[in-house]
Amino acid sequence: MAKHNNTMYWWNGIVFRSLAAVTLLTALIGGLSSLMLREQVVARAHTDAQRRLEELLDTVENTASVAAFANDEQLAREVVQGLLRNTEVRRVSIHGATAPLADADSSQPQNTRHPPIQRRLMSPFKQGEYIGEIRLEAHWNAIYRQVEADAQHAMLLLSAQTWLMIFGTAGMVFWVVVLPIKVISDRLHHLDASGSDALTVPEGYDKTELGRLVDDINDLKGRLISTLDQERALRWQQNIAQRMYQDLFDHSTSGIFVADLQGQLLSFNPAFVELTWLPPLPSEPTDRRLVDAHWDEAGQLLQLIEHSTQQHESCAADLLLHGPRSDERWLNIVVLPLGDGTVQGTVTDVTARKREEMSARRLAVTDPLTGFANREGLFQAHACLNAASDAPFAVVMIDLEGFRQINDALGFSVGDQVLLMAANRIREAAHPDSFLARVGGDEFVIILRSLGEHDTVETWINNLQTRLSKPYKTDTTPISMGSSAGIALFPHDGTDIQNLLHCAKLALGSAHDSRHGVQTNPYLFFHPELLKQAEYRRRLEDDLRLAVEQRELKLVFQPIVDLRTGLLAGAEALLRWQHPERGAISPEVFIPLAERIGLIGEIGRQVLNEACRQAAHWRQDGLDIYVSVNVSASQIPEELPPESILETLRRHGLPSQAIALEITEGVLMGNISVVQNWIAQLRAAGLRIYLDDFGTGYSSLSYLKRFPMDTVKVDKSFIMDMSDDHTLVDAIITMTGSLGLTVVAEGIEEIEQLDLLRAMGCGYGQGYLFSRPVAAADFMATARRINTDMARSAA
Known part of the structure; x- marks a missing residue:
């Protein structure tokens, strides 16, 4: 930091300026004080002179009154001469009532014009009588000379005091204020602002304002140095950043x-x-x-x-x-x-x-396995199709029959192979301008743009289903399966892809329902009647909810007979729904409906509770039988956990053997580990587990090894065919017997079937031969009849 090199003269210094300011200020105050003092002295001297003259008149007033009363001029002259002896009196005169008595002056010059002092003379002998007056003129020149002398003396004293005050004040200001400031100024002038030295406080001034000033200067210097250091650092960083930015900019x-x-x-x-x-x-x-x-x-x-x-x-x-x-x-x-x-x-x-991103967008609308569009891709493509043309087209929805069983039995890799081969066959059969999509696990949608007529679509779908029905050669084994199709036509059945897909889905569902006997590769065109059926199912859903809420579903019981003794062993609880308007509704209709709308859990709990209540009632009446309850796949394990089942048994005071649970192959096709754990917990608690409809599934025999069962129930379709060939039933009974399982034959309607089953060693049976399902109120009579008639026939 550069030092200040300008020449400074002594009259510019703070010392001279401070002393000059103190001197001038003190002199000005002293002069004004002297003038004020002089005026005060003169005024006071005039007042004192007036008072003295009045007092002088007071001393001669009585004598002058006597001279005026007696007209004694001699006495009057003596009074006048006596007053003139006073240096402050210049002239005196006494007048009687009618003529002057005496008049004299000191012959001294008078420069001032002041009025004389007069006083009336009253008679000393007669109160209130005027007899003359005495007049006195003061010698003001003499008085003022004395006053001036006194004033000059006072001013001299005051001037001396003023100069003493000036010198004292100046000295004090110089030594106490000016000199320390000058010392600080000199030190500050020679101080290196960028150095580390600090400004020192003059001795004795540490705790004064000058000390605080020095501290503030040192603090300011420190902050200034810090700011300068920061500025240099910032400038350095800016230079580095500039070089770095230039390097980044270039490279x-x-x-x-x-x-x-x-x-x-x-x-x-x-x-x-x-x-x-x-x-x-x-x-x-x-x-x-x-x-x-x-x-x-x-x-x-x-x-x-x-x-x-x-x-x-x-x-x-x-x-x-x-x-x-x-x-x-x-x-x-x-x-x-x-x-x-x-x-x-x-x-x-x-x-x-x-x-x-473009690949992800393609994947978002594309099925990764087949390369077809997915559901979202189908909706987007249909918007483009409508924008391009309003020409008629057909929406075909294809479903592969039995594909789920392939996944469960052979694994997902084999299922993916089948899906890929089916997709290739669909691609080969489709026209070049057709749009292909996979919208579900085994559901495909084909938009036939060039085939908008009923007959042409029918010809094409026949050709496609013929292709799809041919065996699929996988890595493990050839697989054959059929397909179902639902068809909706644009614009006859709808103008929106959502509506068309809904119509095709309804037609596909009806095609599924129509698969009976030798019918293969069915397909159905949408018909408005299907909407009515869908509306019927929707209303049926509402009615089913109300029926469950009001407990309109009732149980009936079909006897299960011990074929060796002919005695009643148990009863299967079957659920029935008598609709107040539609009449009896089959369980094959309302059970899948309950599973779909989430009511199967509540229904299952109601059935189990009612079955336990009825079993406990029969046992109290002496009928010691068990009751079997059907369990849906949707109820395992959350809706009917083992703890809930066992709690229901305890609440009704039943042993574990009083209730048997019947499950179908569909239950075992779910989460295997969950189902195995569910079965194991119940069997450990003493409950029996039945495998219902045995022999109708895709791989029923494999389940007997994987799941711990107690009893298998042979499906009634095998019992009905025993008159022609009973080898399969015999094999089932023999195989299950070797595994330590009990067999219950369903659908026994003729005595010949009963005899054959007894000959094969079948343990139990049920069917119309014994009894149709009956209400709980009629079951006791049915039980007594069976125990009487069948025991007699068994004997």
Whole structure:
């Protein structure tokens, strides 16, 4: 920091100025005080002279009164001469009532004009009588000379005091204030502002304002030095940052540019030229424009710059760029306004990301296994189809029959092979302008754009189902399966893809329901009657909810007979629904409906509770039998956990053997580990587990090894065919017996069937031969009849 080198004269110093200021101020105050003092002295002297003259008259007043009363001129002259002896009296006169008595003066000059002092003379002998007057003129010149002398003496004393005060005050200010300030000033003048030395306080002034001033100066100096250090550090960092920015600017892999609002390039780095494939130009960089690159939408880039400048915010966009070799590159442009009519932009190659996004969008609308569109892709494509043409087309929904069993039995890898082969057959059968989609596990949708008529679609679907019915050669074994199809026509059945798919789904559901006997590859066109059926099912759902809530579902019981003794062993609880308007509704209708709408759990709990209540009632009446209850796959394990089942038994006071649980093969096709754990817990508690409808599933024999069962129930379809061939039933009984399982034969209606089953060693049976399902109130009579009649026949 440079020192102050200007020459300073002594009269500019604080010492001279302080002393001069004190002297002038004190002199001015002293002069004003002297003038005020002189005026006060003169006024006081005049007043004192007046008082003295009045007192002088008081001393001679009686004598003058006597002289005036007696007209004694001699006495009057003596009084006058006596008064003139006073130096302050210049002239005295006494007048009687009628004539002057005496008059004399001191013959001294008089420069002032003051009125004389007069006093009336009253008779000393007669009160209130005027007899004359006495008049006295003061010698004011003499009085004022004395007053002036007194005033000069006082002013001399005051001047002496003033000068003493001036010198004392000046000295005190100099030594107490001025000199320390001068010392501090001299030290501060020679102090190096950038050095580490501190300004010292004069001795004795540490705790004064000067000490605080020095401390403040030192503190300010410290902060100044710190600020200077920070400034130097910031300047150093700025220099480093500038070099780093320049290095990044030159070597960055991202393109950086500065341009004006018209797209004129003011600055750019080499990466920008490389990324944008700017053509080489011999001129300066300022001659280049952003639009010189082959953008797919150059106008969008200029709009981006304009929007960023107007809104004063950063803007970004992904733009497609065409290269010199017909290649393409996606660039992300980020534009930031600089506030001076220019923008700074950053360019990054996002081609890989854009390709991934496009691939992800394709995957979002594409089934990864078959390459067909998925449901979302189907909706998007249909919007394009409608926009392109209003020509008639058909929506065909295909479902592969038995595909779920393939997954369960052979695994998902085999199932995927079958799906892929089925998709290839659909692709081969489809017309070139058809649209293919997979909308479910084994559900396919084909939009036939060139086939909009009923007959042509029928011919095509027959051909497709013929292809789909041929065996599929997988890695493990050839597989054969059929298919069902539902067809909706545009615009006859609907104009919206959602409606068309709904119509096709309804037709597909009806095609499923129509698969009986030798019918194969069924297909159905949508018919408005299907909507009525769907509405019927919807209303049936509402009625079922109400029926469950009001406990309108009732149990009936079909006896289970010990074929060896002919005695009643148990009863199967069967659920019935007598609709107040529609009459009896089959369990094959309302049980799947209850599973679909989530009522099966509540129904299962009601059935179990009623079965336990009835079993306990029969046992109290002496009928010691068990009751078997059917369990749906949807009830395992959450809706009917083992703890809930055992609690119901305890609540009704029943042993574990009083209730048997019948499950179907569909239960075992779910989560195997969960089902195994559920069965194991119940069997450990003493409950018996029956496998119902044995022999009708895809791989029933394998379940006997994987799941711990007590009893199998042979499906009635095998019992009905025993008159022609009973080998299969005999094999089932023999096999289950070797596994330690009990067999219950369902659907026994004829005595010949009973005899054959007894001969085969079948343990138990049920069917119309013994009894149809009966209400709980009639069961005791049925039980007594069976025990009487069947025991007799068994004997």
